[in-house]
Amino acid sequence: MAGNIDIFTKPNCRFCSQAKETLAEAGLGYTQHDVIASDRDANASVYFSGSTTVPQIFIGGLHVNGSEDLALLHMTGRLTDLAGQSVGSLGLDDVSDEDLRHGAEDLLLRNEISSSDGTRDKDPEQWPILSMYKDFFGFWPNTFAYLHRWPEAYKAFVYDHNGAAIGTGRDALGMPLMSALGYATSNAHGCSYCQVHSATTGGENSIDAVNQLEAAKRGEAGENNPFGPFELALADLVARSSTNSVTDEAVATVRHTWSEARMPFGEFNECFASATMIAAAFGFLNVFNDLTGVKVEADWARQAQDGTGLSAGRHGVDTRQGLPIEPISEGGPTKEDMVRKYAASVVEAGGPAAYAKNMLGAEPAWLRSWPQPLRANHIHLYATIMAGEDTNGITSELKHLMARVSAIAKGHHVLAAAEGHLAYVAAGRTKNSLLRVRATMAPIRDSQAIELFTEPERAALVFAWLSAQAPLATPHRFVDPVLKHFDEDQLITLIVVCSMASLVQRFSSIMRPEVDADTAAFLAEHDLELDTLRLRYEALDEQR
Known part of the structure; x- marks a missing residue:
């Protein structure tokens, strides 16, 4: 069966080969566009799909993301139906070379949004954030120069989630593994800003952790490599969370290899919950930083490049190492005070479920799965951003x-x-x-x-x-x-x-x-x- 199907591919791409095999099995003809051989086709792939990867498949005007979705459609017997029902075409011939080029060009939103200097904010509730990042990074990260434009979301993200993820991660997992997990989930997503941060947050220890993780993934986990079966399984789990490809087997592997952990840990449940919180934190940060296109701070970009080969990618490199944090005013609440304040507002409303129903009109499906000690803070964060x-x-x-x-x-x-x-x-x-x-x-x-x-x-x-x-x-x-x-x-x-x-x-x-x-x-x-x-x-x- 021939159909009005367009597929954008490149040579030596196994996913492209899989997509073409699926179309052949379904008896569907297609027009192939090589994004390496033609600038026009390369631009058209991004222009029509919004994605920089291949294959990108179109059935008529309907965009099918890639080889996995195409295979699922075929397995469920719906691919030929979609091809038979499709009308029209991609319309590639109707778009000029210049329009394709401009439409596909990456527009970094940092150039469209003014930054905000939160290091000088007069709100005492923000001062503990500055203290935390002065101690943890030594500077105020570029992320917050944009997130700070919405002060309540900025405070809620740090106090309700990110601070807890960092604190519990450092306590339950240790800095090297926490850095490696942040790198793993960010690498799966493709956020170069967060990969660089994960590799350099702890200095040489973080750089070593990323290099050791990559060596272990290649099968080079000798006795001196702290990444054994358990650590690798945990890194694989958080990486899979980025693409929603976690399986029962991946979770079972984490549990079954616990006895083979090479790093000193506390309780399994604490480690598992901490890893999940880190993955969630980077879920926010990966998307925020990639959508905004924030620049990577200068020194960390250099350290990551020299120490691990990681580049700043599309984010580019800042000429400075983030915003320096001036002497912080004394007085005001502590970080712990703010965490308790936000949690108390939920408890006083009757608890997480009652607060959710009051603020959102219904309880989110995932709330009861959230770790109980952090549940009140999570629903405060979610409602701060989504309610109103x-x-x-x-x-x-x-x-x-x-x-x-x-x-x-x-x-x-x-x-x-x-x-x-x-x-x-x-x-x-x-x-x-x-x-x-x-x-x-x-x-x-x-x-x-x-x-x-x-x-x-x-x-x-x-x-x-x-x-x-x-x-x-x-x-x-x-x-x-x-x-x-x-x-x-x-x-x-x-x-x-x-x-x-x-x-x-x-x-x-x-x-x-x-x-x-x-x-x-x-x-x-x-x-x-x-x-x-x-x-x-x-x-x-x-x-x-």
Whole structure:
């Protein structure tokens, strides 16, 4: 069967070969575009897909991400149906060389968003953050020069999650393994900024840890290499969380190799929970830093390059080593005071479940899987970012719809369903809000159903889809619309929402919570699809 299928490939690419084999098994013809042989085809691949990897496959105008999704469609017997139903074509001939080049060009949003100097902030609640990073890094990281534009999200991320992840990780795992795990999950995502940070945070110890991890992965884990079977299994687990490819076998391997740990650890459950918190923290940081395109601090970029061969990649190198932290004002709360304050606001509201229902209208599916000691702080962070009628002109409903798109793109069935339910509740459970939940992927597919969303909302949903790609880039064609419709503070809000979605995704990939009862009832009552593969690729029926 011949079809209007376009596939962008490059030579000696096993994933490209797998995709072509799948199409051949399905009896489907295709037009191949070699991104190495042709600049036009290289630009077209990114222009139409938003992704810098190959293969990129299009059935008519429908984008199929890559070889894995193509194989899944074939295994479920739906590939030939999609090919038979597809109409139109990619439209490559209708786009000029210049438009393809410009649309595919990586637009670093750091050039569109003014930085903020939080080292001089007069808010005493921010001073403990400066103290923590002065002790931990020696400077204020470039990440926060942009996250600080939303002060409440900045404080909540550090006090509710990142500080705890660093503290418990250092205590339960030790600095070398914590650095290696941060590197592993960031490497799987493709964030060069976070890879460099992970490799240099602890100086020579961190650099050695990354090199030793890579040697162990190559089978060179001699007696002097601290990365044995357990450490490798844990690194593999957090790396898999980046791509939502954690399996029962991967989790079982971590448990079964615990007795072979080469580093001194405490209790297994503490180590496992700490690794999960680190993966979640980097879920936020990888997406935030890649979407923003922050530069890597000068000294660390040099140390990582010299010590491990890691480069700054698309982030580039700053001329300075982050913002120096001036003498910090005395007085004000401690970091521990702020953690307790945020947790207390949840406890006083009746606990995490009651707080979630009060702030969000429903309890998120993954909340009960969160480690109990950190549960109150987590829901405070999530609600700070996702709740509220309006944050810089961006509604809670739209934030949840963005998180739903991100979860669908990454194949997180439970999260996609939960975020759809939360969006529906946030919008007042109206008929129109139900249609918008059902049609969340329409702007990504350029369906006729996109009239359900305003132009700014469509731009935000496409931006959320882009944030779920790995490695993550920001091509003009996909980010120009958000620049058109949102100001700098709104852009930071969109970036933070995407980052929060990624944080929850990394955690849920490892812990795999089940659909909660309220969300299950919502899906059943309205006959809503749970399978994210179907949500990505089946034609939308608004009248269903």
